[in-house]
Amino acid sequence: MINAYAAMTPAGSLVPFTYDPGPLGSDEVEIQVAYCGICQSDVSMIDNEWGRSSYPLVAGHEVVGSVARVGAAVSTLHAGDQVGLGWHAGYCMQCTQCATGEHNLCLAVQPTIIGRHGGFADRVRAAAASVVPLPADIDLTRAGPLFCGGITVFNPLLQYAVQPTDRVGVIGIGGLGHMALKFLKAWGCDVTAFTSSASKVDDALAMGASHTIDSTDPAALARHANTFDLILSTVDASLDWGAYLGTLKPKGRLHFVGIPTQALELNVIALLRSQKAVSASPVGSPQAIATMLAFASRHAIQPEIELFPVARINDAIERLRSGQARYRVVVDMTASNNAGFSSTSLRQG
């Protein structure tokens, strides 16, 4: 049996929930969960924002832990390995995307918390192909957010071959954006943070930005015409995207990893004159995650987190909902005050 925390109704508080996961699949891994980050999409699923939720719903898809046991066909992971699991818990392994290392674009991809149960639990299962070993020196309390928020902002740097000579802007300094600043700083880029929050300016500069711009000030945007090779938008706000296109250099790219609440309204002429592009991408492949972890380890890049014991998991979710978290919320699933769980402690290295 797996001891989890589940929402029983849309937007409901999480309550202890025990379920029988059945026999372990031959290609699966069962992870003893140590820490699990909370992502905005956990909240979206709990609230059934996308109409894809079924209840009881066990969210949690920024999982760090150790392999408890592996299926009969799993040869690359072993009990005791320290691993992480993100938004995807399985791939078809047969489509063109899977066959070319683009598993995150698999058309039959299996999200960790849609149609299966996630990491707000003592254990979670996933296909071995989706479970990525952790570098030995990583801080386990902080590693979880790398597996969804982190890879979401890191993967575009791989996908579009961002150069250290590039000037890159990041819109929104929150859970995703603050990790983007850290990655881009280590990547060698000239980094600008676009934020509407004056209270985040000092943090943004400390985390890797060389410049900050008020994201809501049209005059500031106009002053930065023809400046950026790439802008990563991490926000769900609907900004003046035409003004942002104006800040791109010729051949520049406005790339979305956050989903604005309103459809983009784009004049083609704003793209055409200087051959600009608008694009978007979801998380990353397991290999991209491994590449990110090695880079993060080598550059000592860690998310900024607020850590909650699992007994306070509902407080943790409320903290995320408040928009006040600095900058990512993680739940300690090993905490002794987790009375309902019979967890064993995580093997440390």
Add this chain to the structure above:
Amino acid sequence: MINAYAAMTPAGSLVPFTYDPGPLGSDEVEIQVAYCGICQSDVSMIDNEWGRSSYPLVAGHEVVGSVARVGAAVSTLHAGDQVGLGWHAGYCMQCTQCATGEHNLCLAVQPTIIGRHGGFADRVRAAAASVVPLPADIDLTRAGPLFCGGITVFNPLLQYAVQPTDRVGVIGIGGLGHMALKFLKAWGCDVTAFTSSASKVDDALAMGASHTIDSTDPAALARHANTFDLILSTVDASLDWGAYLGTLKPKGRLHFVGIPTQALELNVIALLRSQKAVSASPVGSPQAIATMLAFASRHAIQPEIELFPVARINDAIERLRSGQARYRVVVDMTASNNAGFSSTSLRQG
């Protein structure tokens, strides 16, 4: 003096117009015009659609002819050289774009028919950097449309490193689209023509398409989900772009070389799930034009044209306005019935 045909008022008929071009600039070339294609943007300028026209206005920017004389500093072109001139007649030669071979993206680029006079004339001037020599074996009557319409659809193949293994769709089989089909066929791609005109289906198949799809049939688009690596849109119509995004493979690109009359309305989620992109581009650099000409020569690619003598230049423009031209309109500026001109004949090879 240069003998031209000019619009004297917005949307007015062209009438003979003689002007003094002044001394030839040291970096300039004067071209004896043999043939000049008519492009939709000539009509837009004649009609002052963009608010950038001043009158008398001499349009014409798909020029083929021979070098009449060169400025003192011009060393790469010589009198008698067969050359062409497209949408751009000059570049700043100093910006990053010019310094990296991206002259068509120069922020101070000089269009051939904005603020200067174009190719509906016996002679036209342009900076030597914008004038491209013609291959010896090219058909002069048909070469003009390559210099604007042709390069506009060819350049994306270079810019995005289109592979012969790619499946490419072309929306709109007109002046631009028909050249795209021919280029893509020679490029080795699997080519699909999207057209709303049943009368163009046979032509599209003859010109290089392996498949045609009714561009206005939602069911046909739905049947082709996950099919194309690249779609080039050449139309000014506002189609169901979300449906077209659905026909792209993961990592596919919807690229605009035509400007829809209405702004695009795009849901980021339609881009994000499979890392798709929307982009647009204008014509190409002089080097890209030279590359295109060599490719067109090697593969015997020629635009399909309707040829008008210059005395019927207004009929030629009306023919373009009618939307009935198959597929590009060219004016013969050497025609003997050009009574108002004292043109000399073009050197043939």
